[in-house]
Amino acid sequence: MRKAPRQARSREMVERIISAGRSVLxxxxxxxxxxxxxxxxxxxxxxxLYQYFPNKTAILDVVIDRYWEQVAESVAASLADRIGGTGTNAVRDTVDALVAALEADPALLRVMAEELPVARNKSRRGVLEKRVSDLAAIYLAARPEASRRPSPAITAWVLVLSLEALATRWVLDQPPNLERDQLIEEMVALVMGYLQG
Amino acid sequence: MRKAPRQARSREMVERIISAGRSVLxxxxxxxxxxxxxxxxxxxxxxxLYQYFPNKTAILDVVIDRYWEQVAESVAASLADRIGGTGTNAVRDTVDALVAALEADPALLRVMAEELPVARNKSRRGVLEKRVSDLAAIYLAARPEASRRPSPAITAWVLVLSLEALATRWVLDQPPNLERDQLIEEMVALVMGYLQG
DNA sequence: TGATGACGCGAGTATTTGCTCGTATTCAAT
DNA sequence: ATTGAATACGAGCAAATACTCGCGTCATCA
Known part of the structure; x- marks a missing residue:
């Protein structure tokens, strides 16, 4: 930000610019x-516009930040809620939360995942992945009986990347013959099978 | 192509341009x-340059095509070889072939996977995914005892997307504490666990 | 109420870049 | 060797666009 908007008028303008950025995207x-x-x-x-944003990228960054922040927030919240739970149901709920979070704004997800060079997204997406991954690793470390895999951190990495890829592609491609419910079941099966050997 | 190069001299030039495109990238x-x-x-x-290529994109497309063509070729070949095989070893070999194919040119993979807007890649990558996915589905359909999942096509979709994501990210990020061998074992465990329940 | 500075404007600048066109050179068939 | 086609050149055009600057307006204080 080049300078902070002091009056209500200009704060509104900054919001309008960000929102316009999202919709142009x-x-x-x-x-x-x-x-x-x-x-x-x-x-x-x-x-x-240039009174408050130093360059084009800065506007884009805000839009990107807000999007991934929102996704991360809802997934992490759901995962943290279920972290006491156990077994298939906790996994199903978490997976469902991930899909739901990506379903929330498919149009923007498409831009983020397909039009934007991944490098632009990487750090923000990294935050999401790390946050979820860490939570999962903690869960796994606390419950050795839940997993037969050796390293919780690696296990979490594998799961987060796989599930993210599947959920994203499902939302964007809407593969025929794959209903939402069945997707969730496949994802749960992938997780449980991997953990239980 | 705007016109076909007729003389050896110009055919060489076209090759030089494509190769230069790759290295600029x-x-x-x-x-x-x-x-x-x-x-x-x-x-x-x-x-x-414009005598043989109609526009900038055309050069880029050739570079992209060649890359994914090469990856698809080596993965599909390896998978086709193993399609008679069975069990963990066939899976391991195939997974290894995928990682190897992506490891072959990490610098170009980075550009393809991170700098290029995914949309530019999508169709070419789709070809790779479909080719591998179809092979896997055929294999699964022919051996019902190899999988407890209901639909071979969906099973193949899940596996291809997950493995592609994992292999790509491993090559590009080289996560510490995850050696190549262990990655392969994790991927095999993911596949076998998912298939066998 | 008047003055100070935050605010907003939009035409204009400076630069990049995809691409063309007129000209020069090389090749290959006769 | 000659000639015409193929090839190569590179200065420069046209369009896009990120960003600036000087001027007028409005809000908020004494």
């Missing part, structure tokens, strides 16, 4: 994400 | 992939 795609277009969509002049 | 990154830069790297003028 969704409606016009990443390639069309230009400062002028964002400014127009926000009903603001380019000059005003 | 690897050395300078996707953002720096400009026609002028590719031309310079190839020791060729922009005008010459």
């Amino acid at each position: 969704v409606k016009d795609g990443y390639d069309a994400f230009s400062t002028n277009r964002v400014a127009t969509a926000a009903g603001v002049s380019p000059g005003s | 690897v050395k300078d990154g996707y953002d720096a992939f400009s026609t002028n830069r590719v031309a310079t790297a190839a020791g060729v003028s922009p005008g010459s």
Whole structure:
């Protein structure tokens, strides 16, 4: 941020810009994400935009941050709730929460996962993965009987990456002949089979 | 292709351009992939370049195609070889082949997987995934005792996506505390556990 | 109420870059 | 050897676009 908006008017404008950034991204795609277009969509002049954002990337970063933050928040919350639980049901609930979190805004997910160069996303996505991975590793370490795999950290890494890939692709591709319920069952089977040998 | 090179000289030039495209991509990154830069790297003028390629994208497409073609070829070949085999060893060999194929050119893989917008890759990667997925589905359908999962096609989809994600991330991130051998064992455990319940 | 500074504007600049076109050079068939 | 086609050149055009600057407006204080 180049400077902090002090008056209510300008704080509103900053919000309008971020929100316009999101909708330009969704409606016009990443390639069309230009400062002028964002400014127009926000009903603001380019000059005003540059009063609060140092460059184009800064706007994009805020949009990306907010998205992954929201996903991470809901997955981690659900996982933390279930961390006392045990067995298939806890796994199912967590997997469901992951799918639900990605289903929440498919249009933006598509941009994040397919149009944006992954490098732009990587650190933010890393935060999500690390957060979930750590929780899972703690769970596994605390319950040796839940897993026959040697290293909790590695086990968590394997599960998080696999499930993330499956959930993302399911949301984006909506494979025919694979209903949501069955997807969840497959993911649960993958997890339980891997853990139990 | 705008026109086919007829003389040996020009065929060589086309090859030089493609090869220069690859190395610009690897050395300078996707953002720096400009026609002028590719031309310079190839020791060729922009005008010459446009005699055989209609636009920038066409050059990029050839580079991308060649890469995934090569990966698909080696994975599919290995999988086809093992399709008569059975049990853990066949799985291990196939998984190993996947990791090996991605390890072959990590620098280019990084560009493909991280710098390029996924959309640019999707169709080519889809070919790889479909090819491997179909083979796996055929194998599973032919050996009901190998899997307790209901649908071979869905089972194959789950496995291909998971393994691809794991192998790619391992090659690119080289997670500490996860040696190649152990990665393979984790992947095998994931597959066998999922199939056998 | 008037003055100070935050705010907002939008035409304009500076740069990048995909691509073309007129010209020069080389090849290969006769 | 000649000639015409194929090839190669590279300066430069046109368009896109990230970003700036100087000026007018409004909010918030004394």
